Amino acid sequence: MxxxxxxxxxxxxxxxxxxDQGNIEVHSQVEKxxxxxxxxxxxxxxxxxxxxxxxxxxxxVMLVLTLLAYxxxxxxxxxxxxxxxRTIRKWWRRAGEHCEALHEHMVGQSQLDLVHVQADEIKVxxxxxxxxxxxxxxxxxxxxxxxxxxxxxxKHLIRQLAQKVRQVALCxxxxxxxxxxxxxxxxxxxxFRSPLPRRGRAGRPRLIAWQHIAIVQVIKRRSPRGLTIxxxxxxxxxxxxxxxxxxxxxxxxxxxAYIERLNATFRQRVSALGRRTRHLARQTETxxxxxxxxxxxxxxxxxxxxxRIRLWVGSRGFRWVQRTPxxxxxxxxxxxxxxxxxxxxxxxxxxxxxxxxxxxxxALRRTIEMWCT
Numbered sequence: 001m002x003x004x005x006x007x008x009x010x011x012x013x014x015x016x017x018x019x020d021q022g023n024i025e026v027h028s029q030v031e032k033x034x035x036x037x038x039x040x041x042x043x044x045x046x047x048x049x050x051x052x053x054x055x056x057x058x059x060x061v062m063l064v065l066t067l068l069a070y071x072x073x074x075x076x077x078x079x080x081x082x083x084x085x086r087t088i089r090k091w092w093r094r095a096g097e098h099c100e101a102l103h104e105h106m107v108g109q110s111q112l113d114l115v116h117v118q119a120d121e122i123k124v125x126x127x128x129x130x131x132x133x134x135x136x137x138x139x140x141x142x143x144x145x146x147x148x149x150x151x152x153x154x155k156h157l158i159r160q161l162a163q164k165v166r167q168v169a170l171c172x173x174x175x176x177x178x179x180x181x182x183x184x185x186x187x188x189x190x191x192f193r194s195p196l197p198r199r200g201r202a203g204r205p206r207l208i209a210w211q212h213i214a215i216v217q218v219i220k221r222r223s224p225r226g227l228t229i230x231x232x233x234x235x236x237x238x239x240x241x242x243x244x245x246x247x248x249x250x251x252x253x254x255x256x257a258y259i260e261r262l263n264a265t266f267r268q269r270v271s272a273l274g275r276r277t278r279h280l281a282r283q284t285e286t287x288x289x290x291x292x293x294x295x296x297x298x299x300x301x302x303x304x305x306x307x308r309i310r311l312w313v314g315s316r317g318f319r320w321v322q323r324t325p326x327x328x329x330x331x332x333x334x335x336x337x338x339x340x341x342x343x344x345x346x347x348x349x350x351x352x353x354x355x356x357x358x359x360x361x362x363a364l365r366r367t368i369e370m371w372c373t
Contacts, residue, residue, distance in 0.1 A: 001026050001045060006034055007347055009047050013039035017347035048345035050098045054091075058343075064088065065095050066338045069297050071269045073279050089286065096289020099296040101346045106331050107145065107168060107299070114138050114169050116248035117145070118177045118259035119161060119184065121153060122266065124273055127282045133273075133291060134161040135266070139258050140248040141328035142304050144295045149288045158183040162191035173212035175244035177256050180219035185234050188215055214241050216254045231255075262298075269294045299326045300336040 003024040008016050015023045015038040027035035032045040044052065050065075051058040064077055074088050116139040124131050134157055135147040146164035150157040158181070165176075171194070178184040192213050195205035214236030221228045231254040233241055245251060250258065267273040270290040272281035281287040303322035310318045326332045 001029065001032065001034070003034060006045070007345070008036040008039065008041070009043055009345075009348065010036065010039050010041045011348060013041065014351045015039070016351050017349070019347075046343075050095055050342045061091060062339055062342055065091060065293075065342060068092060069269060069293050069338075071271055073271045075279070092293075093285060093289050095342065096285075096292050098342070098344075098346075099289075099292040102341075102344060103146065103292055103296055103299075105346045106326070107143070108164075110168060110329075110331060111170050112138065112143075112168055112329060113172045114145075114165070114174055115140055115172070116175045116177070116244055116250045117165055117169075118250075118256050119165070120179060120256060120259040120263060121157075121181070122263055122273060123153075124149075124287060125280055126272075126284075126287075127280050131281070131284060131287065132157060133266075133287070134158065135259065135262060135291075136161055136165050137259055137262050138325075138329065139250040141325050142258070142262075142307060143325040143329045143331075144262065144299050147291050147295065149284055149291060151284070153181075155183045155187065158187040159190065162187040166191040171210055173214075173240065173244060174210075175214045175216065175241060175248070175250075177216050177218065177250075177254060177259075179256060180217055184217070185215055188213070189235075212236070212240060214244060216241060218254060218256045265298060266291070266294050269297070296341060297338075300324055300332065301338060301341055303335055304328075 003026055004020045006024050007019045008024065010016055013036055015021060015036065023037045024034050025037060027033040027042045033042050034045065035042045046052045046058075051061060054061060060081070064081060064083070067077060068074065068088075074085060074092075077083065077088055078085050117136055118139055119134065119136040122133045122135065124133055129151075131149060131151050132153045133147055133149050136145045137143060138145055145168055146161070148157055148160040148164070150160075162184075165188075169192075174192075176184075176188050178188075189209065192210040193207040194210065196208050198205050215234040217232045217234055219230040219232060221230070233254070241254065245254075267275070270287075270293075271277060271279040272287060272290065281290075301324070303324050307323040307325065307328045308320045309323065311321045312318045322335070324332075324335050327335065
């Protein structure tokens with residue numbers, strides 16, 4: 001037990017979410033509990049992780065989730081480990097919620113110069129119907145930016161996906177490559193706008209569109225004669241599109257090849273996304289959990305061959321250094337292990353002092369100076 005790597009999870013503690021501050025001490029080695037010196041609360045070593053309050057051993061749960069994350073059908077897990085299907089589904093949803101919080105913490109709160117983004121949708125067969133899963137990725141680092149699951153392929157689905165891209169993007173020149181769905185153009189134009197500050201005037205502020213936002217479409221049509229592809233520039237000029245393609249190394253022409261490869265990865269690792277499979281998704285929550293699990297494993301735990309770089313070793317030549325999409329984007333400095341992914345604790349938001357009309361006490365001022373500077 002290392003108290004330097006643990007933070008206080010108490011939402012009312014001024015030192016919540018802060019590591020290596022000297023406020024955490026070991027409370028019990030046998031029960032594996034820590035104690036915070038600021039608030040005086042004790043908490044379990046697994047508090048905030050995936051294994052909190054699970055009766056099954058963490059090693060077994062980790063093996064089951066790892067097999068599921070790489071496309072193993074749940075029926076095979078039931079036969080191999082002897083667990084009830086409802087138990088495995090509960091672990092899967094819990095892992096999905098954990099990965100969703102981790103994704104929002106690492107990717108959703110980051111600000112990246114995306115340069116080139118591609119988006120697409122996957123039609124998923126469910127029990128008696130079908131749903132749609134929309135995904136987006138950063139081409140230069142192969143980073144999965146997020147996804148949305150909806151029962152309808154409508155404007156609401158595309159606007160939610162556009163907001164996820166807008167949340168991460170810096171105000172820089174950006175190329176957005178999509179398919180022929182017309183909802184993408186309106187959704188991205190609405191998302192990439194900023195309010196104009198109003199000096200002392202009430203009412204809704206005026207929204208100003210971002211400059212140098214290029215939107216392109218790749219329209220594929222199948223006919224008896226074969227497949228025809230039309231590449232269309234909807235917004236911006238040809239020189240800007242070619243410059244962003246060269247900067248992101250996203251090919252020599254307009255394409256959506258990278259997001260289609262990502263779709264194939266998701267189809268391979270989530271059993272319900274297979275084109276011809278009997279493992280259909282029964283509930284939208286289970287499918288959303290599988291999307292976030294596959295996305296976090298792809299971003300953090302799996303290295304991408306196209307992202308490797310050469311490391312020169314003097315006269316001996318060079319060797320390849322493997323990188324994950326999160327490493328290429330600068331979100332982490334190493335390739336995560338699967339146990340590190342499942343046991344990661346997402347820190348709570350920083351503590352803010354309560355609003356009071358009177359003057360704060362000396363103890364409160366001392367606490368604010370100590371933990372908020």
